[in-house]
Amino acid sequence: MFDSLLEQLNTSIKLRGGELVPVPQGLEKCCSQKGQTVIYSWLWQVPGFRRWRVTKMDGGSSIQVLNSVAYPEYTNAQPLMGIDLLWFGKSSKLVSVLDFQPLIQDKVYFERYFEGLKQLQKQFPKLKNQDKMRSFDPNQYFSPWVLFCRGGLEEAEESLPLAFNSFLDCYWDLKDISSRNGLDLSPSEVMRLQIDYDTYSAKKDPAHGLFVSYFGKLWADRFLNDFLFPGNSLLN
Numbered sequence: 001m002f003d004s005l006l007e008q009l010n011t012s013i014k015l016r017g018g019e020l021v022p023v024p025q026g027l028e029k030c031c032s033q034k035g036q037t038v039i040y041s042w043l044w045q046v047p048g049f050r051r052w053r054v055t056k057m058d059g060g061s062s063i064q065v066l067n068s069v070a071y072p073e074y075t076n077a078q079p080l081m082g083i084d085l086l087w088f089g090k091s092s093k094l095v096s097v098l099d100f101q102p103l104i105q106d107k108v109y110f111e112r113y114f115e116g117l118k119q120l121q122k123q124f125p126k127l128k129n130q131d132k133m134r135s136f137d138p139n140q141y142f143s144p145w146v147l148f149c150r151g152g153l154e155e156a157e158e159s160l161p162l163a164f165n166s167f168l169d170c171y172w173d174l175k176d177i178s179s180r181n182g183l184d185l186s187p188s189e190v191m192r193l194q195i196d197y198d199t200y201s202a203k204k205d206p207a208h209g210l211f212v213s214y215f216g217k218l219w220a221d222r223f224l225n226d227f228l229f230p231g232n233s234l235l236n
Contacts, residue, residue, distance in 0.1 A: 002066040074187040099146040198231030
């Protein structure tokens with residue numbers, strides 16, 4: 001379901017000088033206990049970013065997942081980029097989240113970094129139903145203009161592909177703007193805020209339960225702390 005979007009993401013990263021780096025051993029791939037679902041993960045080194053992770057989960061006609069988070073360097077206070085796409089084939093249900101995830105909930109911060117995403121939300125109204133977000137507090141680490149959708153085949157095959165490429169382009173534009181006109185936050189403050197994001201996400205991420213059910217608790221716990229949100233381990 002999301003292979004073409006993954007290809008777009010990888011191509012976009014490569015065009016910006018991205019290179020693959022090793023994933024922690026044992027976390028780059030895992031097969032489910034029944035052998036019918038496989039999860040793959042990649043880690044990119046990209047100029048201007050300290051880490052950029054990508055994960056694909058392939059459960060055939062049952063479930064498909066594409067997830068990615070980009071962490072800017074500590075010298076850059078721009079938002080993280082978050083992609084979380086899930087397709088439940090048996091019920092033909094899509095859950096999609098595309099957002100510039102803010103380090104702080106602040107009017108000046110929003111004005112500086114979110115004009116592009118605000119325009120995208122107007123452009124793609126079918127990806128604007130964040131009132132249905134359940135697992136996360138939309139007022140913490142999500143922007144008011146998050147492209148969130150609980151939909152079906154129409155959104156998965158029409159609205160989402162159209163929005164996805166525009167979303168990536170908008171984030172690259174934001175990176176270019178940020179390098180010239182960044183917010184006055186110190187690198188140590190940006191580091192603390194990114195660690196706080198990992199800590200919050202490790203506690204709230206509903207995907208952990210999904211990974212436990214497919215790949216077992218031992219692997220899922222390590223995947224959560226060593227790959228998805230390694231900043232969480234810094235405080236433990």
